[in-house]
Amino acid sequence: MVTHFADKFYEAAAAKGAPVCVGIDPVFSKMPKKLTGGADVPDDDQHAAEVFEKYTVALLEAVAPYTPIVKPQLACFERYHAAGFVAYHNIVQAAQGLGIMVLADGKRGDIGISSDHYANGLLGSPDGADALTVNPYLGMDGVEPFVKLAAAEGKGIFALVRTSNPGSDGIQSHELADGRTVAQMVADEVFRFGRGDKAYIGDCGYSLLGAVVGATKSSDAKDLRERMSEQIFLVPGFGAQGGTADDVRACFNENGTGAIITASRSVIYAYMNGDGSQQDDWKSAIAAGAKDLNEQIAAILK
Numbered sequence: 001m002v003t004h005f006a007d008k009f010y011e012a013a014a015a016k017g018a019p020v021c022v023g024i025d026p027v028f029s030k031m032p033k034k035l036t037g038g039a040d041v042p043d044d045d046q047h048a049a050e051v052f053e054k055y056t057v058a059l060l061e062a063v064a065p066y067t068p069i070v071k072p073q074l075a076c077f078e079r080y081h082a083a084g085f086v087a088y089h090n091i092v093q094a095a096q097g098l099g100i101m102v103l104a105d106g107k108r109g110d111i112g113i114s115s116d117h118y119a120n121g122l123l124g125s126p127d128g129a130d131a132l133t134v135n136p137y138l139g140m141d142g143v144e145p146f147v148k149l150a151a152a153e154g155k156g157i158f159a160l161v162r163t164s165n166p167g168s169d170g171i172q173s174h175e176l177a178d179g180r181t182v183a184q185m186v187a188d189e190v191f192r193f194g195r196g197d198k199a200y201i202g203d204c205g206y207s208l209l210g211a212v213v214g215a216t217k218s219s220d221a222k223d224l225r226e227r228m229s230e231q232i233f234l235v236p237g238f239g240a241q242g243g244t245a246d247d248v249r250a251c252f253n254e255n256g257t258g259a260i261i262t263a264s265r266s267v268i269y270a271y272m273n274g275d276g277s278q279q280d281d282w283k284s285a286i287a288a289g290a291k292d293l294n295e296q297i298a299a300i301l302k
């Protein structure tokens, strides 16, 4: 029998002391100069992929004591084509080898048949990630193949509900004729769909279908928390986009579960100084950034 994603996640989070996630969004010009030899642009795709892989493997070792899960941004790897995608797969294996779960940030979603291809490609055994972000704005038939595969294989799905970017207000805050906003309507759909089969709910009470709710939209968090009582929230926007520990408090249930706070740039570029120069010991700076994220979130859950 497969272990439910939410149960696996909460066991891992307890071992690391906080429900946090480190996002892996590598950008070549920000890579440690020790790895690039000072170059700001890669010679070719292979060069970028090699640097990303070396950097990410070291990063994984640095953050392993502090985070149960990492979130590689697929776009950062896919921009370097086949070589980049190989590097992505190699880092998925490296993370899982260190006992860190992997949430692939692909924001996929399409008509059912195409979603089924995406689900198998990114989550299917044996090489798939443990979880994936999906876009539910095509409708729940586009989410269903992801959820079905996740149920069969113990994986997690995080549907975009209230995203952290400023422009999301123009669509997601739009009020419908029934008085709900678009985000509230999608939240209600995600809640309904996430309990569509008893196998979707783990022993911990959470569904394998979670929801993305940005830290920058904290005024919506309480209402969305009530609407989606069985969803684990993936909360981006902490740190570099301005979200604070206070902002994310409402994303948690009273018992301190129900949200994963994720930060990318504020952790993975913790070795960059304000003037663009870099600290020599970049690995220790990343470890300190991950420790700080862990401690800030652990503190609000006490």
Ligand SMILES: O=C(O)c1cc(=O)[nH]c(=O)n1[C@@H]1O[C@H](COP(=O)(O)O)[C@@H](O)[C@H]1O
Pocket (backbone or CB within 6 Å): 023, 025, 071, 073, 105, 133, 162, 163, 164, 165, 212, 213, 214, 236, 237, 238, 239, 240, 241, 262, 263, 264, 265, 266
């Ligand atoms: O799904 C996400 O992770 C995500 C959703 C969202 O609403 N906002 C958001 O910034 N993200 C991702 O979070 C990462 C940026 O995190 P920071 O560097 O911490 O701001 C990028 O990979 C974004 O695609």
